[in-house]
Amino acid sequence: MKFNKDYVLDIAKNLLSIDSPTGYTKGATEFLEKELSSLGYESFRNEKGNLMVSVEGKNNERHRAVLAHVDTLGLMVRSINSDGTLALTNLGGPIIPTLDAEYCRIITRDKKVYTGTILADVPAVHVYPDASTKERKIENMIVRIDEVVKTKEDVEKLGIQNGDIVAIDPKVQITESGFVKSRFLDDKISVSLLMGVLESIKTNKLTIEDKTTFIFSTYEEVGHGAASIPNDINEALAVDMGCIGLDLACTEYDVSICAKDSSGPYDYDMTTNLINLSKDNKLSYAVDIYPYYGSDVSAALRGGNNIKGALIGPGVHASHGMERTHYQAIENAMKLVMLYLQK
Known part of the structure; x- marks a missing residue:
């Protein structure tokens, strides 16, 4: 499973440097549109400004969504x-x-x-x-x-x-030791790793199981980013920062799988599948409860969408402050997303 590390970190550095507080995300969205176009993808926006790109699968009767948000604090x-x-x-x-x-x-x-x-x-x-x-x-x-x-x-x-x-000012730095530290890794680091997944699919001519729409939302930080998604989507995977601290198991090197957050438990079968994929493929992962957290899948469920939903993300330290993660967590998250898409 190959990912272009330089591409992912370059996307992260550029995207993190674009101001996009919630409600003012046009610059970040336009940057992603150009990147998607350069990879050979067609994208579109809904009225809210959420950016979407669909990838055909072996089975186009079932439709998945993978979500991350470009809006920041x-x-x-x-x-x-x-x-x-x-x-x-x-x-x-x-x-x-x-x-x-x-x-x-x-x-x-x-x-x-x-x-x-x-x-x-x-x-x-x-x-x-x-x-x-x-x-x-x-x-x-x-x-x-x-x-x-x-x-x-x-x-x-x-x-x-x-x-x-x-x-x-996000104060973006990427260290030689592999750390990415900046404000707003929540959730631009997840957007960057999804761009890495899309780049890998295109470059390596990979196939995925089901038709999948990648959604880059614009109002997640205020709770309604993905409240409305295409009505034929059957299940949705949010990719957002993994929490670190107190009794949580996650570190800056893991992909975190959230079993429950403030909106309630995520779909049991989806979550179990993600845990088994991580275990069987020897990913560094953690399963955690996020007590003060909601995601784009939370918003989609509250919006009345008839979907299964789950949440994963790279471990990020000091959320909503001066945040930090490591490339190992980014790579583990990319691997889990790709395993999910290909199963």
């Missing part, structure tokens, strides 16, 4: 403060304390981009007695804009307004 301008800083609201659920002192980009409705820094509103220890102790929650965070602005009116003259996107 982010921020939005809530209001403009009188001193020329920005008040914020969050998009999805970033760990707010990790944002203190992070660089960002403010993207206006007329496509101007300004840089800035996210800070607590007590940013200086020489000035504020509670600079080190004040709670870092969204109400206490601001953006300091890298422009000469001293008043609300100065900011408005730049074209910045309430509702503008504030994208957090």
Whole structure:
């Protein structure tokens, strides 16, 4: 089972570097469209903006979906403060304390981009007695804009307004030891590994068992990414980050198989099949429960789709903060996806 490591990591580096907070994913989707086209695939978008590409199988009477999401966590301008800083609201659920002192980009409705820094509103220890102790929650965070602005009116003259996107710098790094560390591995690393699967299918002229539609969704972080999928799909496999910590078995080197998350248990037979595929093919894997988690399959089931559903993904450390995984986990996840597609 061959995968192009350089291709997968190159896709990951480029995709992670494209700002795509939930609700503002056009750039990431266009990047994937071009990549899919270069591989020889035709893709299409639904009205929501979810990108889809279908691959014919030996049996086209049964239809599967494999899903990952391109939208990430982010921020939005809530209001403009009188001193020329920005008040914020969050998009999805970033760990707010990790944002203190992070660089960002403010993207206006007329496509101007300004840089800035996210800070607590007590940013200086020489000035504020509670600079080190004040709670870092969204109400206490601001953006300091890298422009000469001293008043609300100065900011408005730049074209910045309430509702503008504030994208957090992902700080992408791929180490020689095989680690990928960046914000938003959830879920761009899964998108990248699915692109690796698609590249392998095309390059190696592989066949898969059932017709399969790969869906790259755009609103997963706010819970409705794949709420509506093509109505002839029989079963769906979400590929999203595997959780690490507390009593969970997963590590940064494993493919994680989720038996249950906050939306309930995943399909018993699908999950058992994924476990057996991993076991029989000697993959490094873990089976876990994710107590604070939902997936695109969760959204599809809540949306009333009559499907079986399961969830897997590469182990990712420090989810919704500064995340990290290893290529071993990525490769194990690609292998399991391919085994699933070919069975």
